[in-house]
Amino acid sequence: MYCHYCGAPMPDVAQFCARCGLERVVVDFLPEAVPPVPAAPAAPTVSTPSTERHPFEFTGDGKEYFRIWIVNLLLSVVTLGIYSAWAKVRRLEYFYRHTRVAGAAFDYHGRPIAILKGRIIAVVLFGGYYAAGLLSPMLGLAAAAVLAAGLPWMMNRSLRFRLATSSYRGLRFHFHGSNRQAYWVFLGLPLFNALSLFALTPLWHQRLKRYQHANAAYGQTRFTFNAPVSAFYKAYAITFAGVLALAVASFIVLAVLSVGVVAGLPQQGTGQPFLPEMLIAGALAVYVVVAAGTWSLTMALIQNVVWRHTALGAHRFGSTLEAHKVFFIVITNLLGIVLTLGLYKPFADIRLTRYVVTELELTGPGALEGFVAAGGDEVSAFGEEAAEILDFDLAF
């Protein structure tokens, strides 16, 4: 057989591809098993005429987005943040309409006024929480408890809003997750996770993704999600090992460098702040490398696991992110942002999005036609805004 992702030949019994290292896809839940793509990475041909591969494309351009970004930013500042709701709509419209699969682009339908309302409520809520924390730690704790109790509901609303405002080929997405499930995923499981000293984190992550993906629908067609918990534990184990190796390696580099600096220093104790400053810069660099490494590894591994086990009807998704490429993009993006006083930010956003999107693909019988719409409903933007302030990234 051949690797489903890179097309390299692999033994029938192998669980992982020797070339790209990706796990063999479990296809048993599909009505009919999808035949593997034969080895022809340059020009992928399809073995059965009914199965088509649709790689995702991202056509956004950094220079073009920069203009939109800087005008958005300036207008938001000049209007004391009010324009930021309009800016958000323009930003998302830009990214959605430049994301394409099977010859059609996505579209965003959020309304600025709805987003603005959500932002105002969120600011009042979290401002109240902050003020309560300043007044007295006990009052702050009480406010945090109230917020925590409301958070799952907000998350649910946020997911509803996000999907209901996204469309593809004229059909909206929908989110059918219940509040009961939300309370279990966002409140119950995290509590158990804390009690288990965070040993349940991969399990919680899997339940979270299952909540997001298995409850999503495109028109009337439901998404399915069948990633096993073991895949999440494996991703976390690899991340842990990788980060450990990265931390040890960068500390060795730092130690060698600082020994060299000490040896090369002619006289100490003259109040020269030279040595400590270099060491602080070194420690900061180690910190950034390890933090970015953690993020990149988790992001790439989890994203791949999640999408390889997500399907839309008979269409399967695939994701072939490589952690070292994500890491390179994240580190160079951060450097660019720092060196340009933030002006590189729009280019950074485009770069990362382009890589993540273009590594996605959709495989299934025929073109993406014949999906049918479901009845729509209006969803408020409040949940999403409140969740955004807390910085929970629930990006779909």
Add this chain to the structure above:
Amino acid sequence: LISPSDARDAAVAAAYYDGRESTRHEVTVRIEAGEVVLSGRDVSRRAPLAAIEISQPLGTAPRVIRFGDGAFCAVEDTAALAALLAAHGMDPARVTQWEGSLRWVWAAVVVFVLMLVLSYRYGVPAVAAVVASQVPAPIIDVLSRETLDALDGSVLLPSTLPVSRQKTLADRFQRLRAPDGAPPAQYSVLFRRSSLLGANAFALPSGTMVVTDDLVALAARDDDIMAVLAHEAGHVELRHGLRLLFQNSIVALAVTWFVGDVSMLVAAAPTALLQAKYSRDLEREADRHAVAVLAANAIPRERFTSMLERIDAAARGKGEEGGVLSAYLSSHPVTRERLDAIRAR
């Protein structure tokens, strides 16, 4: 050359979706007598311009023509659509014109950088100072008490100095004249022992000051301790504790919002760098206050500079055991510039 009438009659290629099924229909879009007209092999539809929504240009992203019932057209050839709309007198929104103009974009870049530098240098400290001055006294008291309680349970141990000695020092500081001739503020001076902090002193926002036994031991005369306390009093008078809290919060929020997408953890590094400058600025302000207090009480400012040098040396000595880093990170990194600034005043 296209004549104006040709431009008005142009047909633009588009993909039509009816909003009920994901099936794509190839159509052409024309504008006729105030109506949008779609025609294709299996689609023919017209709607008044007032009843449809044409999305604003977004760079080269496809533009969308939305109908009231959820049906829509995606236009890839945005240049052709823009020409058609312009021929019918429909100009793009002003925001789009700004995005399209190189002059506006460059102006925006200049304003952005200027704003960033100015708000970091002046805006954030000014806002933090205003907010800090608005925090009511009871809150400051609670905040300070909680902090001291937390420290007393962990890094601070009871002082081994005789109570009489503690009282002498505290009373002497209470009797110092304030620089502007105002009655001296009420400070409570507490003594604690701490191996972690070494020779050190700090002030809580409520005016409670904590002096370590090591600092008392390091002083050659009582005036040395008065000088350090005057510096700490500067932190209290100028509400430095709260200001730093707010300044750092604002910077952390801004950086996280800005870099947030990349990674929360990675965003912490530039935040720490940006915040370091603020604490250095505040140290300098407190030094200025100390110099004024010393002058008002006829204490030579050499008491202060020599004490700072001794604290610095002690921290460096301690640092050699605990690593150079800990010495540098100790709360009062004495640098040449700081001493020079005090002497030059």
